[in-house]
Amino acid sequence: MDFGNSVYRTLRWRLLYKLTSQRNLFLLFLSHIASGQIRYSVPEEMKKGSLIGNIALDLGIDMQRIHSGRARIVTGDSIQYTELKTDKGILVVNERIDREQLCGDTTPCSFTFDLILENPMELHHVTVEVLDINDNSPSFHQHDMHLTIGESAAPGARFVLPTANDPDVGVNGLQDYHLSPNENFALKKLSNTDGRKFAEIVLENPLDRERHPSLSLKLIAVDGGTPQKSGTVNIDITVLDVNDNSPVFNQSVYKATVMENAARGTYITTVNATDADSELNGLIYYSVSKMQGSIDSIFYMNKTTGVVFLSGGVDYEKTKKYEIRIEATDQGALTDSSKIVVDVIDVNDNAPVINVMSFTSPVSEDSPPGTTVGIINVKDLDSGDNGQVICRIEQNAPFKIKSNLRNYYNLVTDSKLDRESVSEYNITVVATDAGMPPLSTIRTFYLKVSDVNDNAPMFKQEVYNAFIIENNSPGVSLLTVSAQDPDANQNARVSYILDVNDVGGNPVSDYVSVNAESGVIHAVRSFDYEQIKQLVFIVKAQDGGSPPLSSNVTVKILIQDQNDNPPQVLYPVQTGGSVVAEMVPRSADVGYLVTKVVAVDVDSGQNAWLSYKLQKATDRALFEVGLQNGEIRTIRQVTDKDTVKQRLTVIVEDNGQPSRSATVIVNVAVADSFPEVLSEFTDFPHDKEYNDNLTFYLVLALAVVSFLFITCLVVIISVKIYRWRQSRILYHSNLPVIPYYPPRYSDTLGTGTLQHVYNYEVCRTTDSRKSDCKFGGAGSQNVLIMDPSSTGTMQRIQGEKSILDEPDSPLEVS
Numbered sequence: 001m002d003f004g005n006s007v008y009r010t011l012r013w014r015l016l017y018k019l020t021s022q023r024n025l026f027l028l029f030l031s032h033i034a035s036g037q038i039r040y041s042v043p044e045e046m047k048k049g050s051l052i053g054n055i056a057l058d059l060g061i062d063m064q065r066i067h068s069g070r071a072r073i074v075t076g077d078s079i080q081y082t083e084l085k086t087d088k089g090i091l092v093v094n095e096r097i098d099r100e101q102l103c104g105d106t107t108p109c110s111f112t113f114d115l116i117l118e119n120p121m122e123l124h125h126v127t128v129e130v131l132d133i134n135d136n137s138p139s140f141h142q143h144d145m146h147l148t149i150g151e152s153a154a155p156g157a158r159f160v161l162p163t164a165n166d167p168d169v170g171v172n173g174l175q176d177y178h179l180s181p182n183e184n185f186a187l188k189k190l191s192n193t194d195g196r197k198f199a200e201i202v203l204e205n206p207l208d209r210e211r212h213p214s215l216s217l218k219l220i221a222v223d224g225g226t227p228q229k230s231g232t233v234n235i236d237i238t239v240l241d242v243n244d245n246s247p248v249f250n251q252s253v254y255k256a257t258v259m260e261n262a263a264r265g266t267y268i269t270t271v272n273a274t275d276a277d278s279e280l281n282g283l284i285y286y287s288v289s290k291m292q293g294s295i296d297s298i299f300y301m302n303k304t305t306g307v308v309f310l311s312g313g314v315d316y317e318k319t320k321k322y323e324i325r326i327e328a329t330d331q332g333a334l335t336d337s338s339k340i341v342v343d344v345i346d347v348n349d350n351a352p353v354i355n356v357m358s359f360t361s362p363v364s365e366d367s368p369p370g371t372t373v374g375i376i377n378v379k380d381l382d383s384g385d386n387g388q389v390i391c392r393i394e395q396n397a398p399f400k401i402k403s404n405l406r407n408y409y410n411l412v413t414d415s416k417l418d419r420e421s422v423s424e425y426n427i428t429v430v431a432t433d434a435g436m437p438p439l440s441t442i443r444t445f446y447l448k449v450s451d452v453n454d455n456a457p458m459f460k461q462e463v464y465n466a467f468i469i470e471n472n473s474p475g476v477s478l479l480t481v482s483a484q485d486p487d488a489n490q491n492a493r494v495s496y497i498l499d500v501n502d503v504g505g506n507p508v509s510d511y512v513s514v515n516a517e518s519g520v521i522h523a524v525r526s527f528d529y530e531q532i533k534q535l536v537f538i539v540k541a542q543d544g545g546s547p548p549l550s551s552n553v554t555v556k557i558l559i560q561d562q563n564d565n566p567p568q569v570l571y572p573v574q575t576g577g578s579v580v581a582e583m584v585p586r587s588a589d590v591g592y593l594v595t596k597v598v599a600v601d602v603d604s605g606q607n608a609w610l611s612y613k614l615q616k617a618t619d620r621a622l623f624e625v626g627l628q629n630g631e632i633r634t635i636r637q638v639t640d641k642d643t644v645k646q647r648l649t650v651i652v653e654d655n656g657q658p659s660r661s662a663t664v665i666v667n668v669a670v671a672d673s674f675p676e677v678l679s680e681f682t683d684f685p686h687d688k689e690y691n692d693n694l695t696f697y698l699v700l701a702l703a704v705v706s707f708l709f710i711t712c713l714v715v716i717i718s719v720k721i722y723r724w725r726q727s728r729i730l731y732h733s734n735l736p737v738i739p740y741y742p743p744r745y746s747d748t749l750g751t752g753t754l755q756h757v758y759n760y761e762v763c764r765t766t767d768s769r770k771s772d773c774k775f776g777g778a779g780s781q782n783v784l785i786m787d788p789s790s791t792g793t794m795q796r797i798q799g800e801k802s803i804l805d806e807p808d809s810p811l812e813v814s
Contacts, residue, residue, distance in 0.1 A: 056089025069117030100167035134225025148333035164221030243332020273328030348435025453545025483541035563656025
């Protein structure tokens with residue numbers, strides 16, 4: 001009953017203490033640490049979604065910065081216990097937090113993570129301390145314990161009891177042991193160097209096997225939580241006779257070390273205990289205490305030799321030190337205890353781990369040096385030099401690694417990028433620790449370089465030349481211009497445009513067109529070599545970038561001549577109503593120059609080379625025509641037998657393929673006097689209708705010109721008289737005004753001839769007999785003009801020098 005009251009009082013006191021302090025355990029508290037660190041405290045086992053803290057308010061970050069910086073939580077653990085609500089800027093529980101699973105016996109228990117913001121990058125270190133709650137009861141590794149004690153055991157003998165385990169810590173952890181009331185044993189409470197509590201029973205009164213051959217005790221372990229929890233183990237004691245000496249270890253603590261990568265069966269240490277008893281009572285057996293749970297799965301002890309071996313794997317990153325409690329038991333069940341402290345030595349067995357925080361691809365080729373491409377986090381679970389990591393880029397690439405924060409690296413551009421040279425990169429990042437031998441981790445990043453419009457189209461040639469024969473069909477393809485742009489996509493899409501300029505006063509678009517996509521240049525119309533001999537224009541190649549880039553190229557189209565024009569006869573002029581005859585005296589010698597046929601061809605080259613041939617003649621034996629110069633000369637002496645009227649047909653041919661030709665009729669009068677010629681040439685046929693029309697038009701023209709002349713003369717005289725009357729210096733006189741007539745306009749009054757010599761030029765079409773007459777300069781050859789419809793004749797006699805006597809004299813056509 002006293003034991004129950006004592007337990008009750010103890011539980012009540014602990015309950016009151018817990019009620020006083022528990023109010024603050026579930027309150028979140030916040031402490032700001034310099035350099036962007038913040039710390040929260042939360043109790044374990046909180047529900048998912050429970051509020052941890054307003055991290056935006058606590059760090060002084062506005063919500064706009066939370067969104068623009070793409071705030072996120074970065075942790076290297078496989079379980080993310082917290083979640084950032086970016087819409088509210090609060091930190092909430094994401095997964096169930098079990099402090100015992102997270103930290104075990106370690107106190108205080110906490111986990112850390114980083115809050116990262118970008119543009120610019122900010123790093124805030126967040127620590128969350130997990131507070132313990134009393135959610136575990138103390139428990140023993142076994143429910144029943146059997147002890148065998150000799151009755152000769154002296155008072156003061158100690159017997160180690162099972163140790164209770166309570167995963168909770170602090171006041172919620174194991175606090176006390178209670179032993180059920182008995183007459184022989186008292187409970188002694190002890191603590192290890194690490195603070196772990198255990199209990200022993202001490203024999204206070206000697207055992208009497210005959211009176212009590214066995215004893216049954218209860219060991220109760222209680223914690224300090226509210227409500228208080230407990231665990232129980234039954235202790236069954238069997239009393240043996242005699243064996244009054246217990247084993248004794250020669251050391252209270254054994255120390256040893258082991259490499260974390262040591263193989264199973266590795267020797268750890270050897271323990272030794274002695275017993276003063278002899279024979280069977282002095283035979284000792286060694287064992288590992290059961291109070292440490294699964295420690296026996298890691299270490300194995302030979303029960304007869306005391307040699308300790310490694311039976312499992314050890315990991316420095318999980319446990320850096322082991323404390324193994326051992327026991328030595330003799331045949332009389334007397335025991336002694338000691339412990340082995342095993343320090344685990346770290347080896348470089350963990351390669352660095354590369355975590356990608358962010359990576360941007362593609363990157364524009366015009367990005368300046370120092371542009372951040374990616375952010376990586378590198379961790380190594382090893383310690384010391386084994387955990388020191390160096391990052392580098394393996395290949396020669398225009399990138400480098402920069403580190404401004406611990407374990408965080410920026411992958412930045414080291415020089416200007418050029419997509420036209422290298423459009424993509426495989427960036428290999430190597431993280432190497434400082435262990436011996438060093439361990440490395442390789443991470444490859446595939447980065448594409450996006451294009452900007454930094455290259456103008458370039459033509460393959462500086463000047464494009466093409467040839468085309470005149471009289472081409474409209475729409476014919478002349479040539480193709482081509483430009484290349486090393487940019488990509490729309491920036492490399494080339495369009496071809498005609499530059500705005502004029503050719504011969506007309507826009508170049510009236511002559512050619514260019515296909516905007518293919519660069520094919522077409523003729524818009526048919527070309528005439530006689531009008532234009534070459535086209536020189538500029539084509540612009542423009543890409544589709546923004547802003548667009550362009551380049552120009554000169555295009556020359558040379559038009560080749562085609563024999564499309566027949567020769568034109570300039571002299572002798574072919575009249576419609578009058579017969580023009582060249583006079584040859586009968587005294588003319590051989591080689592006498594009768595006249596010269598003058599013709600031109602507007603074509604060029606060999607298409608304009610003319611040759612003259614005598615096609616028909618009244619007497620082919622009398623005249624010949626110069627093949628090259630068109631001169632008509634006599635080839636024999638003229639005789640009295642030759643007829644007066646000679647008619648020659650001369651054909652003029654060019655040298656084209658096929659050749660074109662024109663014919664001209666030359667009338668020659670072989671006579672020494674005009675009457676003789678006149679009587680012969682009156683028989684030439686003429687066109688009555690043509691003469692009538694020509695006479696009508698000449699009379700009409702003369703009437704109009706006379707009217708205009710008289711009108712102008714009257715106006716001039718009137719103006720003169722008006723000015724004369726208005727002038728002060730004029731005499732007032734009644735003298736009549738005498739008009740002045742120029743000498744060339746004297747009256748002819750029916751004489752039938754003009755008093756002055758005039759020469760004229762005839763311009764006529766090739767397809768009509770009707771001509772336009774233009775009176776102009778004087779002629780130069782003795783020419784007879786015979787008009788059968790009139791009785792008069794007109795003879796033009798001029799100087800001895802004639803233009804026809806000079807073969808090289810130019811002939812002007814109007």
